[in-house]
Amino acid sequence: MDRKFQAVRGMNDLLADQMPWWQLVERRARELFADYGYQEIRVPLVEHAELFQRSIGEHTDIVEKEMYSFEDRGGDLLSLRPEATAGLVRAAIEHGLLHNQKQRLWTAGPMFRHERPQQGRYRQFHQIDCEAFGFAGPDVDAELMQIAARFWKMLGLSGLRLRINSLGTPDSRRQYRALLVAYLERHRTSLDADSLRRLDSNPMRILDSRNPAMRELIAGAPALTDHLDAGSREHFERLRVLLSAAGIAHEVEPRLVRGLDYYSRTVFEWTTQAVGSQDAVCSGGRYDGLVAQLGGEPTPAVGWALGIERIVGLLRASGAAAPAALPAIYLVLAGEPAERAGLLLADRLRDALPGAGVQVGLGGGSFKSQLKRADMSGAGVALIIGDDEVARGVVTVKLLREDASQQECPWEELPGRVAALLGRGKS
RNA sequence: GCGGGCGUAGCUCAGCUGGUAGAGCCCCGGAUUGUGAUUCCGGCCGUCGCGGGUUCGAAUCCCGUCGCUCGCCCCA
Numbered sequence: 001m002d003r004k005f006q007a008v009r010g011m012n013d014l015l016a017d018q019m020p021w022w023q024l025v026e027r028r029a030r031e032l033f034a035d036y037g038y039q040e041i042r043v044p045l046v047e048h049a050e051l052f053q054r055s056i057g058e059h060t061d062i063v064e065k066e067m068y069s070f071e072d073r074g075g076d077l078l079s080l081r082p083e084a085t086a087g088l089v090r091a092a093i094e095h096g097l098l099h100n101q102k103q104r105l106w107t108a109g110p111m112f113r114h115e116r117p118q119q120g121r122y123r124q125f126h127q128i129d130c131e132a133f134g135f136a137g138p139d140v141d142a143e144l145m146q147i148a149a150r151f152w153k154m155l156g157l158s159g160l161r162l163r164i165n166s167l168g169t170p171d172s173r174r175q176y177r178a179l180l181v182a183y184l185e186r187h188r189t190s191l192d193a194d195s196l197r198r199l200d201s202n203p204m205r206i207l208d209s210r211n212p213a214m215r216e217l218i219a220g221a222p223a224l225t226d227h228l229d230a231g232s233r234e235h236f237e238r239l240r241v242l243l244s245a246a247g248i249a250h251e252v253e254p255r256l257v258r259g260l261d262y263y264s265r266t267v268f269e270w271t272t273q274a275v276g277s278q279d280a281v282c283s284g285g286r287y288d289g290l291v292a293q294l295g296g297e298p299t300p301a302v303g304w305a306l307g308i309e310r311i312v313g314l315l316r317a318s319g320a321a322a323p324a325a326l327p328a329i330y331l332v333l334a335g336e337p338a339e340r341a342g343l344l345l346a347d348r349l350r351d352a353l354p355g356a357g358v359q360v361g362l363g364g365g366s367f368k369s370q371l372k373r374a375d376m377s378g379a380g381v382a383l384i385i386g387d388d389e390v391a392r393g394v395v396t397v398k399l400l401r402e403d404a405s406q407q408e409c410p411w412e413e414l415p416g417r418v419a420a421l422l423g424r425g426k427s
Numbered sequence: 428g429c430g431g432g433c434g435u436a437g438c439u440c441a442g443c444u445g446g447u448a449g450a451g452c453c454c455c456g457g458a459u460u461g462u463g464a465u466u467c468c469g470g471c472c473g474u475c476g477c478g479g480g481u482u483c484g485a486a487u488c489c490c491g492u493c494g495c496u497c498g499c500c501c502c503a
Contacts, residue, residue, distance in 0.1 A: 006494080061501050065428085083503085111503080116428080118497060127503060194500065210499085259502065280503060307503030334461065367461045369454090375463040386461060400463070 010115070010123025020322035021312045028154045029108065029128050036147055038104040038130055043087040045110065049079040055086040055290055057261025059201050066113040080112035083260070084129035085287070085303055086294075092133060093296035102134035108308075120278030120310050131303030133291070138239035141266045141286060141302055142246060148270060148282050148304060149248050157314055160281065163253035164243075164268040165224065166236040170289060172229035173264075177203060179222045190217050207255040223254045232265050239266060262287040266302065275313040282306035326378035327357035328422055330400075332370045334386035339364075341390055345411065352415030356422060375400055381421055383414070397421070 007013055014022060033040065049069045056062050068080040081087055084107055092098050092105070108128040117123060130147065132140045145162060152160050167173055181203050184191065191199065192214060195206045207218055228236065243250050250268075258267045267285035284304025291299040315322070329349060333342040342360055349358045359377055361370045367386075374382040384396040384406075395414055398406040399421070409417045 009494085066501080113502080115501070116499090117495095118499095121502070125503065129503095197500095205501090277498065278502070283503070305503060310503060332462090366456070368459085368463075369456085371461090371463040373463085382463080384462075388461085396462090398462075406462085 008123070010117035012122060012124070018312070020324050021315050022308065024322055025128075025155065025308055025311055025315070026108065028151065029106075032147060032151050032154060033106045033130065035150075036104070036143070038106045038147075041088070041091065041105050041107055042109070043084075043091045043107065045081055045112075046078050047081055047087050047090065049077040051086050051090055051294070052079055052082060055089065055260075055262055055294060056083065060259055060261060062113060062259070066115055068112050068114055082113045083111055084109070084127055084305060085131060085262075085290075088129070088131050088303075089291055089294055089296070089301070093291065093294060098133050098291060098296055098299045102132075104130070104132045106130035118278065119276035120307070120313055122309060126308040127305045128308060129303065129305040131301060133299050133301045135302070136288070136300040138235050138242055138266070141239050141268075142242035142248070144284065144302060144304055145243060145248055145250070145268060146246055148306070151306075152270075155311070155315060156320060157311075157318065159274060160270045160272055162248065162250040162268060162270050163256055164239070164250050164266065165253050165256035166228055166232050166265050167224065167257070167263055167267055167285070168228045168232040169264055172227060172232060173204075176222070176224055176227040179227065180204065180207075183221050184217075187217055190214075204257045205259070207257050218255065224257075225252070225254045235265055258283065258285055262290040262293070264288050268304070270306075272310075272314055274317045275310060278310065280307075281310045281314065324378075325357065327359035328379055329353075329356060329358045329381045329383060329418060330374035330377045330379035331358065331360045332367075332374055332382055332384045333361055333364075334367050334370065334384070335390075337387055337390040338385040342385060345385070345395075345414075349415060349418065353419055353422070356418075381418060383418075 030040075049067065052067060053063050058064070062082045067082055070078060072078050088105060088107060092103060097103050106129060108126070110124050110126050112124055114123055115121060130144065132144065145164075149162070152158070168176065181199065184195075184199055184203060184206065188196075188199075191206075192209070192211050194211070195209060195214060198205050204224075206214070207221065207224075209218065225236075240250070240252070253269075256267055256269060258269075263285040265286045265288065267283075269283035270281050271279040272281055273279065282304055283306075284302070286300070286302040288300045289298075291297070291301055331342055331346055333339045346358045346360045349356075357379075359379065361373055364370075365373075371382065371384075380399065380401050382398045382400050384398060386396075389395055389408075394408045394410050396406055397409050397414075397417065
């Protein structure tokens with residue numbers, strides 16, 4: 001073999017030391033959505049490429065250069081999903097979920113974008129995503145932000161900032177866009193290369209440029225907030241009232257523009273300063289036109305997505321220790337007769353003590369190394385079985401975490417004895 | 428697509444101005460023929476990312492290439 005296989009760039013293996021955090025995040029998310037009455041659904045990772053082109057927008061970076069697209073054997077052009085919303089909307093329409101109904105849904109899973117990986121940004125990354133359909137008012141916008149805020153609280157995360165903005169309706173956005181382009185054209189000579197490029201394709205994106213040299217120019221630009229239609233302005237103002245009443249801290253950020261074409265009215269983003277330059281951990285917005293655009297009945301909708309990798313990064317950076325699942329009991333088996341008895345005895349213990357965690361010292365080795373492995377396993381109790389114990393039908397019980405002389409225990413009494421030891425250890 | 432940094436043992440890394448590769452951790456065995464977490468001894472572990480060049484001699488210098496990583500763009 002002249003070549004070791006490596007994972008595809010930007011697609012990471014999640015090893016055991018990572019999983020306690022992932023499991024924590026996923027478990028809490030499940031509890032969170034249950035608490036708000038959101039239902040989980042799952043949709044395929046692959047959809048027709050056209051679904052994403054039409055929903056996300058032809059001229060977005062995602063569609064233009066980041067999608068994994070391929071022709072399948074039947075000649076269909078398919079894509080790995082770069083985000084979750086389009087697939088959820090497609091499924092909701094396809095199964096009639098939006099027919100005279102309101103829906104509050106969530107999903108989670110991998111997304112794929114062909115970007116240059118860096119900290120917090122990967123080609124396969126994972127999102128938790130929730131969407132509410134059929135609610136036109138700002139109350140559901142506020143609820144979605146409340147859900148996210150509660151999630152941070154459940155996970156013990158602090159230091160996250162919520163910034164909100166309104167993009168208005170497609171109509172008011174078009175008018176504003178014309179004003180903005182006129183302004184930028186007048187200052188064309190001060191634009192940087194990236195902004196010049198975006199002037200034609202997506203001028204509003206110039207507003208959230210990170211280039212400090214552009215700051216002054218941007219500050220002088222007409223503000224989106226000043227050019228909203230009356231309905232959008234009222235929606236936005238009521239949203240702010242609701243957020244304040246619910247005790248959700250937020251800032252209006254007139255320059256916040258999201259990268260996907262389908263957003264209308266409310267957009268928002270939670271950011272952090274704790275993990276590299278990819279600072280957005282959760283973001284979303286309202287997309288009232290998308291369902292109709294994809295062939296459904298006109299249905300107002302709003303949702304957000306959060307990046308699990310970024311949340312896990314925050315948790316790790318916060319110094320919190322993830323609860324690792326350790327076995328409570330480790331079975332040391334010395335010699336062939338003990339090995340023969342060990343598996344069954346371990347299962348009896350599992351029957352009697354479900355959830356405790358019983359690990360069998362497989363693979364032999366010296367007695368010393370077996371005890372060493374028992375210690376390393378994190379178990380509190382080592383049960384030692386050798387030829388002598390098998391012959392007499394007993395087990396040697398040794399406490400690994402405290403000073404106490406070890407004792408012998410007949411097999412029949414073992415579950416009760418161990419239960420008592422574990423109970424004492426916990427209290 | 429564009430920049431910066433880095434590739435030496437499974438992991439973390441040392442190796443000065445070129446002299447033919449090391450430490451710690453891990454793992455295994457022993458000191459203690461059945462007692463771990465402390466100690467001591469021993470063992471295992473390498474195409475020095477890859478290819479080419481310079482040289483008597485390259486982990487070290489030069490060129491190329493691949494990979495990883497951080498950042499830009501963009502985004503979760």
